[in-house]
Each structure stands twice: as C-alpha cells, then as structure tokens.
Amino acid sequence: xxxxxxxxxxxxxxxxxxxxxxxxxxxxxxxxxxxxxxxxxxxxxxxxxxxxxxxxxxxxxxxxxxxxxxxxxxxxxxxxxxxxxxxxxxxxxxxxxxxxxxxxxxxxxxxxxxxxxxxxxxxxxxxxxxxxxxxxxxxxxxxxxxxxxxxxxxxxxxxxxxxxxxxxxxxxxxxxxxxxxxxxxxxxxxxxxxxxxxxxxxxxxxxxxxxxxxxxxxxxxxxxxxxxxxxxxxxxxxxxxxxxxxxxxxxxxxxxxxxxxxxxxxxxxxxxxxxxxxxxxxxxxxxxxxxxxxxxxxxxxxxxxxxxxxxxxxxxxxxxxxxxxxxxxxxxxxxxx
Amino acid sequence: xxxxxxxxxxxxxxxxxxxxxxxxxxxxxxxxxxxxxxxxxxxxxxxxxxxxxxxxxxxxxxxxxxxxxxxxxxxxxxxxxxxxxxxxxxxxxxxxxxxxxxxxxxxxxxxxxxxxxxxxxxxxxxxxxxxxxxxxxxxxxxxxxxxxxxxxxxxxxxxxxxxxxxxxxxxxxxxxxxxxxxxxxxxxxxxxxxxxxxxxxxxxxxxxxxxxxxxxxxxxxxxxxxxxxxxxxxxxxxxxxxxxxxxxxxxxxxxxxxxxxxxxxxxxxxxxxxxxxxxxxxxxxxxxxxxxxxxxxxxxxxxxxxxxxxxxxxxxxxxxxxxxxxxxxxxxxxxxx
Numbered sequence: 001x002x003x004x005x006x007x008x009x010x011x012x013x014x015x016x017x018x019x020x021x022x023x024x025x026x027x028x029x030x031x032x033x034x035x036x037x038x039x040x041x042x043x044x045x046x047x048x049x050x051x052x053x054x055x056x057x058x059x060x061x062x063x064x065x066x067x068x069x070x071x072x073x074x075x076x077x078x079x080x081x082x083x084x085x086x087x088x089x090x091x092x093x094x095x096x097x098x099x100x101x102x103x104x105x106x107x108x109x110x111x112x113x114x115x116x117x118x119x120x121x122x123x124x125x126x127x128x129x130x131x132x133x134x135x136x137x138x139x140x141x142x143x144x145x146x147x148x149x150x151x152x153x154x155x156x157x158x159x160x161x162x163x164x165x166x167x168x169x170x171x172x173x174x175x176x177x178x179x180x181x182x183x184x185x186x187x188x189x190x191x192x193x194x195x196x197x198x199x200x201x202x203x204x205x206x207x208x209x210x211x212x213x214x215x216x217x218x219x220x221x222x223x224x225x226x227x228x229x230x231x232x233x234x235x236x237x238x239x240x241x242x243x244x245x246x247x248x249x250x251x252x253x254x255x256x257x258x259x260x261x262x263x264x265x266x267x268x269x270x271x272x273x274x275x276x277x278x279x280x281x282x283x284x285x286x287x288x289x290x291x292x293x294x295x296x297x298x299x300x301x302x303x304x305x306x307x308x309x310x311x312x313x314x315x316x317x318x319x320x321x322x323x324x325x326x327x328x329x330x331x332x333x334x335x336x337x
Numbered sequence: 338x339x340x341x342x343x344x345x346x347x348x349x350x351x352x353x354x355x356x357x358x359x360x361x362x363x364x365x366x367x368x369x370x371x372x373x374x375x376x377x378x379x380x381x382x383x384x385x386x387x388x389x390x391x392x393x394x395x396x397x398x399x400x401x402x403x404x405x406x407x408x409x410x411x412x413x414x415x416x417x418x419x420x421x422x423x424x425x426x427x428x429x430x431x432x433x434x435x436x437x438x439x440x441x442x443x444x445x446x447x448x449x450x451x452x453x454x455x456x457x458x459x460x461x462x463x464x465x466x467x468x469x470x471x472x473x474x475x476x477x478x479x480x481x482x483x484x485x486x487x488x489x490x491x492x493x494x495x496x497x498x499x500x501x502x503x504x505x506x507x508x509x510x511x512x513x514x515x516x517x518x519x520x521x522x523x524x525x526x527x528x529x530x531x532x533x534x535x536x537x538x539x540x541x542x543x544x545x546x547x548x549x550x551x552x553x554x555x556x557x558x559x560x561x562x563x564x565x566x567x568x569x570x571x572x573x574x575x576x577x578x579x580x581x582x583x584x585x586x587x588x589x590x591x592x593x594x595x596x597x598x599x600x601x602x603x604x605x606x607x608x609x610x611x612x613x614x615x616x617x618x619x620x621x622x623x624x625x626x627x628x629x630x631x632x633x634x635x636x637x638x639x640x641x642x643x644x645x646x647x648x649x650x651x652x653x654x655x656x657x658x659x660x661x662x663x664x665x666x667x668x669x670x671x672x673x674x
Contacts, residue, residue, distance in 0.1 A: 066547055143589060187549070200593045210403055211593030212524070212549075221589060223582035223608060230612050232589055239590075245560035252480060252558060252569055253576075254591050256537045256548030271560060275567050 034180040036330070037173040043286075043321050043328045047177070050284045054260065055184045061282040063260055065185040070261040071251060071272065072174070074192035074199060074216075076306075077265045077288050078207065080169040082297040083161065087194050090153050092122075094137035111136070135236035138195065139219055142231040151201045164333070167206045172334045173323075174288075177263070178207055186261065191250055192216040193243030193268050197234075215250040217242035247272035263288065267307040273320060285320035287311050292326035371517040373667070374510040380623075380658050380665045384514070387621045391597065392521045398619040400597055402522040407598040408588060408609065409511070411529035411536060411553075413643075414602045414625050415544065417506040419634040420498065424531050427490050429459075431474035448473070472573035475532065476556055479568040488538045501670070504543045509671045510660075511625075514600070515544055523598065528587055529553040530580030530605050534571075552587040554579035584609035600625065604644040610657060622657035624648050629663035 038044040054063040075081040095105075095114040105111035110129035113121035122129065141149065159169050178188050190209055192199055196216030203209045220239040221232040242250045248271050251259065262269070262276035265288040273285035289312065290299050300308045316322065325332065375381040391400040412418040432442075432451040442448035447466035450458035459466065478486065496506050515525050525546055529536055533553030540546045557576040558569040579587045585608050588596065599606070599613035602625040610622035626649065627636050637645045653659065662669065 066541065069549075189549075196590075196593070204403065212406075212526075212591065214593060218590060221586055223585050223612070230585065230608070230615055232585060248560050248567065248569060249558055253533075253555060254549065256533070256551060271567070275560070278567055 034183070035173065035176045037176055039328055039330050041328055043323045046321050047284075047286070050261070050282070051181065051184050051186075054282050063282060067257065067260065068181075068184070068186040069189065069255060069257060069259045070181045070186045071189045071191045071215075071255070071259040071263070071276070072178070073247075073264040073266075073269045073272070074190050075194055075265075076290065077263050077269070078170060078174050078178075078190070079166075080159070080171075080296065082290075082299070085194065086157075086159075086166040086169070087198050089157065089160075089166070090150070090198065091133050091137040093153060093157060094149070095133060098136065138198075139234040139236040142233055143197065143221065144231065146197055146234055147201050150198055154202055162333075164336070167202050168333065168336065170206060170334065171288075171329070172331050173329045174263075175207070175334065178209070181261070182208065187213065189213045189215060189251075189255060189259075191242070191247050191262075191272060193241075193246070195219075196242070215242065215247075215254045217246070243268040245271045248275040251275065258283075260284065262286070264311065265290065265308065267310045270310050270314075273311070273315070274318075277318060277320065285315065285318065287315050287320055287322050289322050289324045291324050292329075292332070294326075295332045296325055298326075371520070372510065372513045374513055376665055376667050378665055380660045383658050384621075384623070387598070387619070388518065388521050388523075391619050400619060404594065404597065405518075405521070405523040406526065406592060406594060406596045407518045407523045408526045408528045408552075408592070408596040408600070408613065409515070410584075410601040410603075410606045410609070411527050412531055412602075413627065414600050414606070415507060415511050415515075415527070416503075417496070417508075417633065419627075419636070422531065423494075423496075423503040423506070424535050426494065426497075426503070427487070427535065428470050428474040430490060430494060431486070432470060435473065475535075476571040476573040479570055480534065480558065481568065483534055483571055484538050487535055491539055499670075501673070504539050505670065505673065507543060507671065508625075508666070509668050510666045511600075512544070512671065515546070518598070519545065524550065526550045526552060526588075526592060526596075528579070528584050528599075528609060530578075530583070532556075533579070552579065552584075552591045554583070580605040582608045585612040588612065595620075597621065599623070601648065602627065602645065604647045607647050607651075610648070610652070611655075614655060614657065622652065622655065624652050624657055624659050626659050626661045628661050629666075629669070631663075632669045633662055635663075 034048065035044055053059045053061040054068070056062065072078055075085055079086070092114050095111060099105055099111070099115050102111070105115060110122050110125035110133055113125070114133065138146070154165065154167050157166055158164065159166055162169065181188055188209055190199060190203060190207070190213065192215070194216055196214055196218050199216055200211040200214045203214050204211065218239045220235040220237045222235055223230060223232055240246055240250055247269065251272070258279040259276045260282065261284045262273045263286045264273055277283040277285045290297050292298060300312055302309070371385065372381055390396045390398040391405070393399065409415050412422055416423070429451050432448060436442055436448070436452050439448070442452060447459050447462035447470055450462070451470065475483070491502065491504050494503055495501065496503055499506065518525055527536060527540060527544070527546055527550065529552070531553050533551055533555050536553060537548040537551045540551050541548065555576045557572040557574045559572055560567060560569055577583055577587060584606065588609070595616040596613045597619065598621045599610045600623045601610055614620040614622045627634050629635060637649055639646070
C-alpha cells in the first residue's frame with residue numbers, strides 16, 4: 001500500500017505541516033504497522049504481543065520457527081459466509097448447469113426446487129436433501145475435472161449482495177494477519193468445514209496458502225485408469241466431515257502437530273480452538289465476531305450459518321481473543337483493483 | 338563434509354601434486370557436487386539434468402517454485418526395510434513391553450509367538466494375526482502417548498544386522514537427494530505405506546522433513562475429553578491404508594497437487610509413480626533397486642517385504658530411472674558420529 005493512501009486511511013494527512021517531526025513519527029509508525037486495517041485496541045495489541053513474544057529469541061515464550069503453526073477456519077473467518085456459504089451457492093449453480101442432462105430432475109426434489117430457484121423449498125428437504133445436492137454437484141467427476149469446474153465457477157459467479165467475485169469477499173484485516181504471521185515464520189493453514197477441493201484451486205492466489213496447507217472436509221476417491229491414464233474419481237461419500245471434532249482430526253491427519261494459533265468464528269471451530277489452546281506452551285485462540293451490519297453482517301448465537309453461542313460464552317473464559325468486526329476492523333474487504 | 342575427507346572418498350588425494358591446476362579442478366568439481374555419494378553414471382546425470390531443467394528460469398521445462406513437489410516412499414527408499422520393516426520390529430517390541438499387563442497373551446496367538454520370539458509362528462497367523470499385533474501395539478493410546486512411545490523406542494532399539502539405531506539405517510545418497518531438491522526449491526514429502534505417526538516423531542530431525550510433509554497409513558482417531566483435556570484416541574481401524582492406490586489418495590488428501598518427482602522401490606509404489614509421471618509437464622519417477630548384498634541387501638521380484646516385479650519391468654518402459662545401489666551409490670549409510 002502506498003504511503004500516502006495509508007496516511008489518508010489513518011486520517012493523519014490533516015496533521016499540521018508545522019510539526020514535521022511528529023508527522024514523520026506517525027508515518028514511520030504507520031508504515032511499520034503490520035496490521036494497518038486493524039484499529040488500535042485490545043485485540044490488535046494482544047495479537048501483536050503474542051507474535052512478538054513467541055518469535056523473539058530468548059523470550060520465555062519463544063517458539064522455534066519449525067513449530068510456528070497457525071490455523072484458520074475459512075467461512076466467516078477469512079471470508080464472508082452470508083447470506084449463504086459460497087460452496088452452497090456453487091452447489092446450486094452446479095445443479096442448474098447439470099439440469100439439461102437430467103430431465104428427471106424437473107419433478108424430483110430437491111432438484112426441482114433448485115432449478116426453480118426456490119431456496120425455501122430446497123431447505124424443506126432437510127439434511128438428506130442437502131446431501132443429495134452435494135453429491136450431485138460435487139462427485140461423479142475426477143479430481144482434475146472438479147478443480148476445473150470450481151475454477152471456472154469463481155470466474156463467473158458473483159455475490160448476490162455486493163456483486164463482488166466470491167474470492168473478493170475476503171477480509172482485508174485477515175489477509176494482513178496471514179502475511180504478518182508468515183513474515184514472522186508462522187506457517188499458515190486453512191482448516192475448513194467446507195470442502196478442501198473447493199478451496200485449494202484459489203487459496204494460493206487469494207490467501208497465499210498453497211494446496212498442501214489447506215485442510216477440510218473431503219469425499220472418498222477411487223484411483224482408476226481411463227484409457228491407461230490414472231484418475232481419482234470423486235465418490236458420493238464423506239471421507240472426513242471436517243467441522244467440529246473433525247477439525248482436530250484433520251489437523252492431525254494433514255498437519256501432524258498442535259497449532260500455535262487458531263482463528264475461528266463459530267461453534268464449528270470450538271474443538272479446533274480447544275485442541276490448540278489446551279496444548280502446552282504459548283497458544284492463542286481468536287474468535288472473529290460478526291457485529292457490523294452496516295459493512296458486513298451482524299450475527300451471533302443462532303444463525304443459519306451455524307451456532308456461535310459456545311465460542312462467545314466460553315471463549316473469553318479460556319482466554320480466547322474476540323476480534324469484533326465493528327470495533328476492531330478499519331476496513332472489511334480489500335480495495336478492488 | 339570437510340574437503341579432505343571428500344577427497345579421500347573420491348580417491349583424488351593420490352593425484353600428483355605436480356598438477357596443481359588439475360587437482361584444483363577436481364576439488365572444485367567435488368565440492369560443487371550436490372550428490373557426492375552417487376557414482377557418476379546415467380542415474381545421477383539424469384537426476385541432475387531433470388532438476389536443472391525444471392529450475393532454470395526460461396527453460397521450457399521450468400516448474401514454478403510453488404509447484405516443485407517431490408515425494409518419497411520411506412521403507413526401502415529412504416531407509417532399509419530388511420530383514421523386517423522397522424515398524425514391525427517396533428510392533429513386536431511393543432507387544433513384549435505390554436505383555437506383563439496381558440497375562441492372557443501367554444496362551445493366545447499371535448501374542449504368545451511374539452513373546453516367545455518365534456517369528457515363523459507369528460507369521461503363521463497370517464494377515465489377521467498381523468492386524469491383531471498392529472492393533473494391540475499401535476492403538477488404544479492417545480496420539481501424544483503414541484508419539485512418546487515411538488520416540489522412546491527409537492532411542493533404545495537397534496537393528497539386528499548392523500547394531501545401528503533404526504534412524505541411522507537411512508541412505509546417505511537419499512539424504513543428499515533430499516537436500517539437493519530442497520536447495521532447488523522443491524518441497525520434499527514422505528509418502529509411506531507405513532504408519533504416519535510412526536514416522537513423524539523423527540522425520541524432521543533425520544530427514545529434514547516436518548510432520549506436515551509426512552503422508553502415510555493412518556488409523557481412525559476419536560476426539561474426547563479426559564479431565565477436561567482434549568485427546569485424540571487411536572482406534573483399531575484403518576482410516577487410510579496408504580500403500581499402492583492409497584498413495585495417490587494420500588497425496589491428494591494431504592498434498593493436494595500432483596508431484597513433480599516420485600521415488601519408490603517396490604510395487605507398492607507403482608501407482609504413486611504412475612500418478613506422478615502421467616501428469617502433464619515435466620515429471621520424474623525413480624526406482625531404488627536393491628542390488629548390493631555386500632553393503633545392504635540384494636532383492637527384487639518377490640520378497641517378504643513386497644513385490645518389486647512390476648516397477649522393475651514396466652518402470653524403464655515408462656522412462657522411470659533405476660538407481661542401482663551397487664552401481665550408483667558410493668556409500669549406503671551415513672558415517673556414524
């Protein structure tokens with residue numbers, strides 16, 4: 001970010017030029033700020049303090065570089081999850097795209113409701129209906145085919161509320177946290193309840209997180225040859241449901257060590273933060289709290305994107321930080337280019 | 338390695354001192370050699386050629402650093418697998434250590450045979466017997482407990498043939514390959530049919546490969562609280578059998594992209610090499626062939642550590658390199674300190 005844009009953001013361009021040394025000081029501080037989109041406050045201070053004392057040689061809380069591991073939930077933590085999970089929007093679009101090959105869907109629920117665009121009727125089919133939508137939209141293709149389908153969808157789909165691409169519905173303050181942690185030797189991982197194959201195709205470009213550092217729900221796959229060429233075929237059966245207690249399981253399977261830092265936003269992240277912060281040594285848990293109806297959404301306790309009561313009630317007692325979007329974030333989404 | 342030790346190894350200390358410039362040339366070449374434990378020959382040349390053309394900016398085979406991924410089988414590829422897989426030796430030792438808590442094992446097969454040290458009687462119980470040994474020795478404990486058990490075993494167990502620690506039964510030429518690839522921007526992964534939790538506790542110290550870059554077979558785990566402290570309990574059920582077609586599956590689950598380079602040594606690695614080398618772009622498959630009964634072991638085709646016929650028959654037709662231990666490796670194990 002250019003210095004003068006940063007200064008406008010920080011509101012310091014009104015500082016009198018008759019105080020050049022004070023201005024210089026502010027500029028220097030601003031340019032050195034690793035989290036310029038975060039307001040000064042308890043959350044930002046505690047975050048920077050934790051990173052400082054775990055990375056300063058000789059500090060009692062020093063964590064060796066190879067052990068610095070930070071995990072992030074995706075939906076509601078790194079990007080917006082309202083009004084629908086992006087992956088659910090993808091599933092609905094995929095059903096519509098496949099409908100011409102499935103004339104029988106016109107009279108078969110929940111597909112007919114999807115084709116009609118009647119979301120309430122879709123949801124009326126309950127979890128079994130959602131699983132049929134997920135199976136029809138996410139499986140029966142090879143992993144390479146699914147990667148291409150997801151990549152294509154992101155280029156064309158737009159968020160209904162903002163008109164942005166879904167991969168632009170990411171949180172600028174969290175991008176800064178990711179970069180700040182990596183600059184301090186932390187390896188950053190996504191640990192999502194969403195499908196890992198839905199996130200990997202774009203996570204490196206958007207978050208700087210490579211595929212091997214994305215953990216999530218996954219379906220079973222079968223290795224088979226097609227004209228002597230091997231493929232992995234996606235099967236309509238969960239191999240890992242990566243929410244709740246599935247998060248520590250996914251962390252074990254893919255990362256193989258206890259994280260130092262965990263960020264989440266809902267009760268689906270409770271076990272991940274519990275698993276992280278109950279380990280020996282310095283650990284940090286952070287909850288992103290959605291409090292800003294004007295710039296994003298305000299929701300907690302019960303919500304159609306999941307419950308958030310337990311993390312908010314128990315988190316502070318366990319020393320987890322609350323990052324309150326309205327209070328703590330100067331901006332929400334990145335500036336569009 | 339100090340230069341003069343290297344020169345002794347290379348046999349160049351006998352070069353006449355009346356030719357100082359020739360000596361200087363040899364020394365310089367030796368010091369610049371990324372694979373000093375490999376004899377000059379087709380395998381070494383092809384390996385260096387592949388790394389050079391995939392990492393040289395502007396080369397038609399250039400692979401961007403973020404995509405440089407090398408996967409290695411462990412047993413028989415990075416370390417010795419004879420006369421028994423180390424993990425099987427661990428399982429037998431673990432059964433013996435647990436025997437006092439299980440008086441019933443004295444008359445129960447396959448445990449009685451293990452306690453008696455009668456390997457033939459153990460094997461007479463077939464696969465079902467092996468699974469009972471694996472379950473009793475590898476599960477029913479938390480992941481943290483298992484990590485400590487494995488770590489402790491490696492400090493005391495010794496290879497029956499050499500008297501070395503098992504984590505010293507590693508191949509010096511392969512350590513050089515790992516370092517050489519990492520120095521050229523490749524991320525190195527283990528993809529083992531062995532248990533991932535048996536390898537992770539020492540892979541970083543021994544191979545420079547961190548836990549999150551170890552893929553392998555795994556058991557199911559259950560997240561539960563013990564006195565309010567969360568644990569992951571290891572259950573007696575496979576979550577992934579990571580051999581054969583399980584290798585591409587493990588690669589998908591944990592790495593999430595097709596490797597550039599794959600090293601293996603048996604038919605259990607066939608699908609991993611097939612999956613790697615059938616992808617678009619420059620790919621390399623390498624088979625370590627055990628041909629040196631004097632320094633290591635000589636075995637191929639059928640062996641009690643698995644079949645090796647298909648990789649040896651089909652590999653060369655597919656362009657996979659054969660690294661022949663007798664022919665290509667100047668030394669086998671690292672010098673002991």
